[in-house]
Amino acid sequence: MNLISLASGVVPEFGPVETIRAAATGGFDAVGLWIEPPSWSASLERECTSALADSGLTLLDVEVVWFKPGPSDPDHRRCLDIGAALGARNVLVVSSDADPVANAAKLAELCEHAEPLGLRVCLEFGVFTEVKTLQQALEVIATADHPLAGLLIDPLHLARSGGSPDDVRRVPRELLPYSQFCDAWAQGPLPSDYDGILREALDERLQTGEGQLPLEELLDALPHNVPLSIELRSKALRDGWADPGERAHATAQATRRFLRKVSGSVRSP
Numbered sequence: 001m002n003l004i005s006l007a008s009g010v011v012p013e014f015g016p017v018e019t020i021r022a023a024a025t026g027g028f029d030a031v032g033l034w035i036e037p038p039s040w041s042a043s044l045e046r047e048c049t050s051a052l053a054d055s056g057l058t059l060l061d062v063e064v065v066w067f068k069p070g071p072s073d074p075d076h077r078r079c080l081d082i083g084a085a086l087g088a089r090n091v092l093v094v095s096s097d098a099d100p101v102a103n104a105a106k107l108a109e110l111c112e113h114a115e116p117l118g119l120r121v122c123l124e125f126g127v128f129t130e131v132k133t134l135q136q137a138l139e140v141i142a143t144a145d146h147p148l149a150g151l152l153i154d155p156l157h158l159a160r161s162g163g164s165p166d167d168v169r170r171v172p173r174e175l176l177p178y179s180q181f182c183d184a185w186a187q188g189p190l191p192s193d194y195d196g197i198l199r200e201a202l203d204e205r206l207q208t209g210e211g212q213l214p215l216e217e218l219l220d221a222l223p224h225n226v227p228l229s230i231e232l233r234s235k236a237l238r239d240g241w242a243d244p245g246e247r248a249h250a251t252a253q254a255t256r257r258f259l260r261k262v263s264g265s266v267r268s269p
Contacts, residue, residue: 001263002219004255005030005060007180007231011244017047018244024055026248032061032229033086037078048086059083060178060227061122063092067106069099076106077113084117089227090178092152093123095140098130104143111146120177122150126157127191128198133161134168141175153222154180154231155213156205160188160197165217173223180231181255183211203235207251209258216262230255 006023014022016033023031033048052059062083065076083091093110095103103123110121125137134153141149153168153176168176183206189196208215208230232251241247 001259002225003029003058003060003227004181004252004259005032005058005178005227005229006248006251007032007229008034008063009231009233010237010251011247012233013238014244016044017051020048020051020055020057022244022248023057025245026250026252028057028230028248028252030058030060030227031055032063032092033059033083033088034064035062035079035082037075037082040078040082045082045085052086059086059088060229061090061092062086062088065091065093065110065121067093067095067097067103069097069102072106072109076110080110080114080117080119080121084114084119088119090120090122090150093121094126094129095123095131096129100131100136100140101143103131103140107140107149108144108146111144111148114148119148120150121148122152122177124152124154124157124180125161126154126201127161128194128201134158134163134171138171138175147174149175150177151175152178152180153218154182155215155218156182156184156188156201158218159184159213160191160200162191165214165221168218169221176223176226178227178229179222181208181215181228182206182230182232183208183213183215186212202233205232205234207232207237207254209254209261215258219262228255
């Protein structure tokens with residue numbers, strides 16, 4: 001069955017060590033961590049390493065490398081170095097640079113840095129970024145032309161950018177090392193409503209299987225048993241479960257209910 005990972009966005013008010021512990025308490029298989037290179041320290045790295053070892057969790061990804069106009073940011077390479085030191089499989093990249101050529105060059109540069117680190121560098125698209133659609137992301141990845149470059153699908157961003165599971169089905173399998181997962185209402189803010197799109201992405205996502213996105217079709221379109229990062233940013237979830245472990249548990253249970261419904265069986269936590 002699909003490995004499921006607690007994305008850091010589920011518990012955004014907590015730090016990396018608390019996120020690891022929440023994922024373990026909640027019964028996840030893996031975890032994703034938000035990394036802030038300027039404030040990262042050797043002691044925090046030791047705490048995270050210890051927490052990961054104690055939990056037995058896989059570190060599915062670290063985030064976020066955010067491309068901006070201008071020269072490459074050394075902190076982006078530092079984010080990869082931290083992720084690799086912790087044993088991460090992937091690093092998540094988004095962009096606010098409107099220049100597709102610059103995005104491709106920065107992506108290729110990060111991939112070259114990742115070569116000895118064992119990381120995939122995965123570009124996420126979304127209408128609130130400057131890589132707005134699946135097709136635009138594929139074009140950046142093709143121009144970067146590096147085997148470590150990958151594509152990260154978020155069901156909400158796919159739907160709000162006009163994409164579909166059939167579009168995902170046509171993506172080369174090797175570009176999809178993992179995917180995000182969540183649910184939402186069928187209709188959301190207009191693509192031109194930047195504030196509304198951002199608010200929905202940060203505060204209004206729904207538990208997997210409790211909304212109207214075509215998640216079953218998307219799961220079928222993704223590679224078989226692809227790891228799923230459960231990216232469930234939700235004010236209602238934060239308000240309903242103040243304790244990070246309890247919040248993670250509710251999220252894992254909802255995700256597994258959906259997977260059980262789809263497949264007829266699911267791995268026990």
